[in-house]
Each structure stands twice: as structure tokens, then as C-alpha cells.
Amino acid sequence: MKYCRRLGYYGVVLSVVVMWGLVSVAQAGIATTKHNLSVAGPGNVKSIDETEICVFCHTPHRAIKNDNIPLWNHNLSTTGNYGVYTSPTFDGKTTIQDLGGTDATTAAVSNLCLSCHDGTIAINALNNPSNANPNGIPTMGGTNADGTIPNGAARLGTDLTDDHPINFLYDSALFAIDNSLNDPATLSGVVLFNGTVQCASCHDPHNSVNPTFLRVNNTGSALCLRCHNK
Ligand code: HEC
Ligand code: HEC
Ligand code: HEC
Ligand code: HEC
Structure with missing residues (x-):
């Protein structure tokens, strides 16, 4: 009560409003992002007839399945070779693996992103389209003529040798040989997938x-x- 009295009525109202603001920012979900590719999406790339959001990436049934990817619904890229990052000081070279030549059984999490962002697969190429869409597969706007992600920064292409290394182990052994990393056991905010x-x-x-x-x-x-x- 003391706290409230010092703050005064407007102070309390203001802090409630501020806290509510923080909470709603923290909970802002996919709907307001460029990954909402449904009719309600805020970006340039979006469907003109698909009302579901998750369907572009996930499906509850008949997913493209392996044990490393979550109920995946977007057709994977068949790119054979993305190349891997290399440099004289890169210590992860012993475990880094090319993401190319993958199929459903070997896909890693990065292959999910690359299924749209390498620019070879159409955005609406879904394994199991939603039953709710009257036209079956979603009709898209804002893509290239072939249905792929438009040219620009988001189209990474199929050469990953000039990108931050991915698909390598960041484990205690790497931590021990590289003297400028944080301990992978105590990372916060960022996520490793099977240690990679x-x-x-x-x-x-x-x-x-x-x-x-x-x-x-x-x-x-x-x-x-x-x-x-x-
Ligand atoms: C543009 C693609 C995309 C869309 C759209 C998308 N997801 Fe995902 N989702 C991913 C990717 C990639 C991963 C794996 C990486 C990760 O875990 O962040 C993932 C992981 C997940 C996971 C497992 C990991 C976790 O965070 O618990 C769940 C659950 C999930 N998504 C639910 C949803 C739901 C529900 C929707 C719709 C409201 C949705 N996703 C829409 C790409 C997408
Ligand atoms: C999730 C953890 C993580 C994050 C976040 C991260 N990195 Fe890295 N990065 C690594 C690891 C692990 C390596 C491999 C280190 C090594 O073996 O030299 C690496 C490698 C690199 C390298 C290459 C080192 C070399 O010797 O060739 C550079 C440069 C780099 N990161 C810069 C960045 C920058 C800049 C950012 C922020 C935009 C960033 N990293 C964010 C984990 C991360
Ligand atoms: C179903 C297709 C699809 C998948 C899968 C997908 N994206 Fe995207 N992503 C898009 C589209 C479409 C855009 C908007 C491109 C544009 O506007 O030019 C986009 C935009 C982005 C942007 C730019 C956002 C901005 O504000 O400019 C980032 C970063 C991004 N995606 C990262 C990822 C990552 C990381 C993954 C995997 C974890 C992923 N995406 C998976 C389709 C996808
Ligand atoms: C080590 C951290 C890290 C990893 C791993 C990483 N990114 Fe990024 N990414 C960033 C950062 C930081 C930015 C923002 C760069 C900026 O604003 O200049 C970015 C920007 C982007 C953009 C926006 C376009 C651009 O160039 O600014 C896209 C699309 C994207 N990332 C997709 C991906 C995809 C797909 C992968 C995996 C193949 C990936 N990223 C892996 C840190 C990372």
C-alpha cells in the first residue's frame, strides 16, 4: 500500500499500462511477422486464399518426418551442395557438415529454413496442404514468377561458404580448444539443436x-x- 500511495493513482495506472505493454510485446507471436504467409500476413509475400499460418511450415498429420525436425510440411530443397564455412582459425571444422544432398531422413533444422530461403523451392510447395483451402495449394502473391522467395536479402542462395558457420558441434571439446567462446552448457537466449x-x-x-x-x-x-x- 505504501508503494501505491507514493506512486499515486496515475503512477499505478501508468505502471499497469507499461507492464501490460511489456507483456504484450513479449507475447507478440508469428501473426505480426513476415512468416505469416496467410491472407492476413503483414509482408509482401503472402497468400490470397490461405487462412492458416502454421501450414506453410508444419502439419499435424502426414508430416515430412525425421527425429530432428518438428512435424515439417514445407517441401525440402534438393540442393546437392551448399559448401561449408572454412578459415584458418575456425576450430569447428572437424564436425561441420554440408547441408546439401539432404532428404527427409537427414534434414537438419537449417534445411527447414533453406527450404524457402535458398530460393529453389516455391513458397507454396507443401507436403500436406490444408483441407480448408478451397483451391488446395495456396495461391501466392509477392513471390518470384516461379513461386520462390523474391530476390533480395532474404534469398540467401545455395552458397553458404560466406555465411556464419552452421551445422557443426558447439560442445565442451570445441569450448576447450577455442579460448574465446562461452561454455555451451550455460548459454542463454540462444539455442543449440542436438548440440549443433x-x-x-x-x-x-x-x-x-x-x-x-x-x-x-x-x-x-x-x-x-x-x-x-x-
Ligand atoms: C516460416 C516457417 C514456420 C512457421 C510459419 C511456423 N513455424 Fe514452427 N517452426 C519452424 C521451424 C524452422 C522450427 C524449428 C526451429 C525452432 O525450433 O525454432 C519450428 C519449431 C516449432 C515447434 C517446436 C519447437 C518449439 O519452439 O517448441 C513448434 C511447437 C512450432 N514450431 C509450432 C508452430 C506453430 C503452432 C505455428 C503456427 C502458429 C508455427 N510453428 C509456424 C518454422 C515455422
Ligand atoms: C549460438 C552461438 C553463436 C552466436 C549467437 C554467434 N556465434 Fe559466431 N560462432 C559460434 C561458434 C561456436 C563458432 C565456431 C568458433 C570457432 O571454432 O572458431 C563461431 C564462429 C564465428 C566466426 C568465425 C571464426 C573463425 O575463426 O573463422 C566469426 C567471425 C563469428 N562466429 C562471428 C559472430 C558474430 C559477429 C556473431 C553475431 C552476429 C556471432 N558470431 C554469433 C557461435 C555463435
Ligand atoms: C515457408 C517458407 C519459409 C521458411 C520455411 C522460412 N522462411 Fe524466413 N521468410 C520467408 C519469407 C517469404 C520471408 C519474407 C521475404 C521477403 O519479404 O522478401 C522471410 C523472411 C525472413 C527473414 C527476414 C525478416 C525481415 O524482417 O526482413 C528472416 C531473418 C528469416 N526469414 C529467417 C528464417 C529462418 C532463420 C528460418 C528457419 C528457422 C526461416 N526463415 C524459415 C519464408 C520462409
Ligand atoms: C550466428 C547467428 C546467426 C546464424 C547461425 C544465422 N543467422 Fe541469419 N542473421 C543473423 C543476424 C545477426 C542477422 C541480422 C544482420 C543485420 O541486421 O545486418 C541475420 C539476418 C538474416 C536474414 C535477413 C537478411 C539479411 O542479410 O540481413 C536472413 C534472411 C537470415 N538471417 C536467414 C538465416 C538463415 C536461413 C540461416 C541459416 C542458413 C541463418 N540466418 C543463420 C544471425 C545469424
């Missing part, structure tokens, strides 16, 4: 509270510093 760095280690495809779906706001390079001890 993937696209979704840095990005949360469901949430763009931080620009470009980053899991941690990168002001002051805070995202980088979750893993790198520089």
Missing part, C-alpha cells in the same frame, strides 16, 4: 520482436556475445 549451431540458434522463426527474427536483440552485438567471449 543451426539457423534457428540465432533466429526464432515465430517471433520478430527483435528485427529479423533474432532470438536476442543485437544492439551492442549482444546476440554475438551470448556465444563469443570477446
